[in-house]
Amino acid sequence: xxESLPIVEMVGISIAxxxxxxxxxxxxxxxxxxxxxxxxxxxxxxxxxxxxxxxxYKIDVGDIRIAGxxxxxxxxxxxxxxxISTVYQxxxxxxxxxxxxxxxxxxxxxxxxGINWRATNKAAAKTLAKLGLGHLNPKQSLAALPLALQQxxxxxxxxxxxxxxxxxxxxxxxxxxxxxxxxxxVVRNLRDQGVAILFVSHFLDxxxxxxxxxxxxxxxxxxxxxxxxxxxxxQLIAKMIGRDLATLESLDAKESRRVxxxxxxxxxxxxxxxxxAIDPVDVELHRGEVVGLAGLLGSGRTELARLIYxxxxxxxxDVAVDGEKAEITTPAKALAKHIAFSSENxxxxxxxxxxxxxxxx
Numbered sequence: 001x002x003e004s005l006p007i008v009e010m011v012g013i014s015i016a017x018x019x020x021x022x023x024x025x026x027x028x029x030x031x032x033x034x035x036x037x038x039x040x041x042x043x044x045x046x047x048x049x050x051x052x053x054x055x056x057y058k059i060d061v062g063d064i065r066i067a068g069x070x071x072x073x074x075x076x077x078x079x080x081x082x083x084i085s086t087v088y089q090x091x092x093x094x095x096x097x098x099x100x101x102x103x104x105x106x107x108x109x110x111x112x113x114g115i116n117w118r119a120t121n122k123a124a125a126k127t128l129a130k131l132g133l134g135h136l137n138p139k140q141s142l143a144a145l146p147l148a149l150q151q152x153x154x155x156x157x158x159x160x161x162x163x164x165x166x167x168x169x170x171x172x173x174x175x176x177x178x179x180x181x182x183x184x185x186v187v188r189n190l191r192d193q194g195v196a197i198l199f200v201s202h203f204l205d206x207x208x209x210x211x212x213x214x215x216x217x218x219x220x221x222x223x224x225x226x227x228x229x230x231x232x233x234x235q236l237i238a239k240m241i242g243r244d245l246a247t248l249e250s251l252d253a254k255e256s257r258r259v260x261x262x263x264x265x266x267x268x269x270x271x272x273x274x275x276x277a278i279d280p281v282d283v284e285l286h287r288g289e290v291v292g293l294a295g296l297l298g299s300g301r302t303e304l305a306r307l308i309y310x311x312x313x314x315x316x317x318d319v320a321v322d323g324e325k326a327e328i329t330t331p332a333k334a335l336a337k338h339i340a341f342s343s344e345n346x347x348x349x350x351x352x353x354x355x356x357x358x359x360x361x
Contacts, residue, residue: 005068007032007164007196013062015048022048026222028215030196037199037207040217041240046200054086055079083164087154089173100124100138103156127156131186148179152186167198176276184210204233264323272317278303280316309341310334
């Protein structure tokens with residue numbers, strides 16, 4: 001806990017791009033042995049601040065101190081040499097290499113004849129064991145691992161670099177509940193070893209489960225630093241959006257359109273759910289009706305939409321379309337029932353970028 005000096009201190013950080021000031025005198029303090037959550041809406045400046053700390057962006061005004069010493073980070077190599085490592089949402093590893101090769105990449109044990117693979121794999125196994133991943137075989141192909149374990153391998157690689165600060169940028173966005181807990185076990189292990197961890201996530205339940213302290217940004221400005229247990233969720237949301245919940249609830253609602261009660265639903269799902277993603281829920285959609293799925297990130301909106309479309313296979317529940325039972329377990333079956341889906345990840349899931357516009361249509 002922060003009784004000593006912060007390992008990282010960013011003071012008065014300002015960064016401007018043409019036509020916009022991305023950060024305006026923002027501060028951040030990271031302490032050894034703490035998980036620090038960086039919070040804010042999309043566009044609040046979280047990614048810009050991370051890129052400043054990792055040397056990707058040059059700061060216009062402000063100072064960065066590491067272990068009390070002023071540092072100028074001219075690039076990612078400078079950040080790594082200062083003990084700062086980042087694990088991004090999209091794992092940056094080599095799927096064609098083994099686990100051990102990925103963990104030790106660039107730091108292989110060498111001998112007179114070149115790389116000593118036996119010693120290199122032994123060193124990788126030792127690093128994995130420190131994070132509770134001793135069950136992984138360094139000689140196994142990385143591609144054979146699920147995404148959650150690949151992220152843990154990426155974290156293990158950071159430990160080879162002797163990192164003092166670990167930045168986790170949206171690490172849980174593609175993980176189910178069990179995989180998140182596996183990741184958190186490793187994070188707590190690192191915290192207990194004295195590593196300062198910057199955790200970036202939109203999932204409030206996860207933020208409150210893992211973080212000790214949090215910093216809130218809003219519109220590129222520093223809103224405040226708080227002990228996590230001192231700020232409840234309603235207060236956190238109010239600080240992120242700049243309005244208290246009572247004000248939001250008092251906004252005039254638009255007059256709702258009513259659906260005839262005797263009209264049968266076009267689509268009806270009873271108890272549809274998927275283990276580790278969303279608990280069973282009932283859904284009804286009527287002709288000529290727009291149904292909104294409301295909730296914070298992580299509440300299950302996208303997961304429910306994917307179940308309705310068949311992009312993910314439901315574990316429970318029954319579905320009826322036009323009053324007839326339907327098995328919608330694949331996108332092809334959904335399309336056959338005239339159910340379409342526009343993904344939030346349109347670049348990777350909505351189009352085939354190697355094809356022309358006509359071929360995509």
